[in-house]
Amino acid sequence: MHQHNDPQYSDSYYIIRVGATTKIRRKWWRKNFFGVIPNGGVMDVQLKIGTFPQICIAMERFVIRKAGRADADAIGSLHAASWRVAYRGLLSDNYLDNDLDGERRKYWKGKMPVLTSREFVLVAETDHYVIGFISVLDIPEVGYAALVDNLHVRPDLKGNGLGKALMRAAAERLIDSGRTNYYLWVLNGNSPAEKFYRSLSGVPADEKSSEFGGKTVKATRFVWDNFNRVLA
Numbered sequence: 001m002h003q004h005n006d007p008q009y010s011d012s013y014y015i016i017r018v019g020a021t022t023k024i025r026r027k028w029w030r031k032n033f034f035g036v037i038p039n040g041g042v043m044d045v046q047l048k049i050g051t052f053p054q055i056c057i058a059m060e061r062f063v064i065r066k067a068g069r070a071d072a073d074a075i076g077s078l079h080a081a082s083w084r085v086a087y088r089g090l091l092s093d094n095y096l097d098n099d100l101d102g103e104r105r106k107y108w109k110g111k112m113p114v115l116t117s118r119e120f121v122l123v124a125e126t127d128h129y130v131i132g133f134i135s136v137l138d139i140p141e142v143g144y145a146a147l148v149d150n151l152h153v154r155p156d157l158k159g160n161g162l163g164k165a166l167m168r169a170a171a172e173r174l175i176d177s178g179r180t181n182y183y184l185w186v187l188n189g190n191s192p193a194e195k196f197y198r199s200l201s202g203v204p205a206d207e208k209s210s211e212f213g214g215k216t217v218k219a220t221r222f223v224w225d226n227f228n229r230v231l232a
């Protein structure tokens with residue numbers, strides 16, 4: 001995808017070249033464009049800036065790096081924004097709509113300095129904006145080496161491969177320290193996340209109940225015996 005230099009197009013339009021193998025948000029595509037990509041071929045599509053192309057640009061340029069203390073505010077705000085959308089209906093509105101942003105930023109300011117050498121947070125970043133993060137804690141359980149404690153993508157950028165890239169980057173980092181599997185907990189009812197984990201060959205295991213956001217909630221543990229699919 002590129003900004004088109006042809007004078008027939010104004011500066012406010014982008015052209016994206018899409019083909020049979022192009023990764024685009026299918027839902028967006030269905031909603032905004034009704035053409036069919038020729039089988040095996042490519043086609044150029046003109047789109048207004050401010051819609052999908054900006055997202056494409058972000059996706060093309062994102063990098064994943066280890067987070068530090070200075071990222072705590074950005075991570076906290078993204079965390080709160082993600083919970084507000086993903087956990088709507090699962091946790092109380094009162095919890096989600098009050099000072100969640102402040103609470104999450106405080107949490108990450110406290111958490112970043114106490115991570116051990118076997119724990120890490122990675123952020124996906126574009127143009128210095130944090131657009132996703134994953135945190136991994138050194139809590140081996142039931143035969144699995146590490147806990148993926150958090151994984152969040154900015155709500156408006158879901159479905160662009162960021163989540164998978166973060167799961168992969170975390171796996172690569174764990175392999176560097178001799179760990180070859182991980183597990184995580186998914187809140188029951190968070191079916192988009194479940195589908196995402198299943199697509200990466202995560203397997204549901206046991207369940208637990210815990211207090212979260214003023215409610216008793218159930219969560220399912222997903223486990224990965226190896227990283228084959230995550231790294232594929």
Ligand SMILES: CC(C)(COP(=O)(O)OP(=O)(O)OC[C@H]1O[C@@H](n2cnc3c(N)ncnc32)[C@H](O)[C@@H]1OP(=O)(O)O)[C@@H](O)C(=O)NCCC(=O)NCCS
Nearest residue numbers: 086151152153158159160161162163164192193195196199
């Ligand atoms: C769950 C989450 C991290 C996934 O990240 P993402 O960037 O949206 O997912 P990706 O684009 O990397 O998806 C990778 C694959 O997972 C699958 N997938 C992702 N979301 C899916 C969904 N809602 N339904 C079905 N499949 C899905 C797709 O098969 C996709 O493969 P594709 O590239 O062939 O389409 C992200 O949506 C998110 O932040 N959700 C809110 C917070 C949350 O629930 N976090 C998990 C807490 S346990």
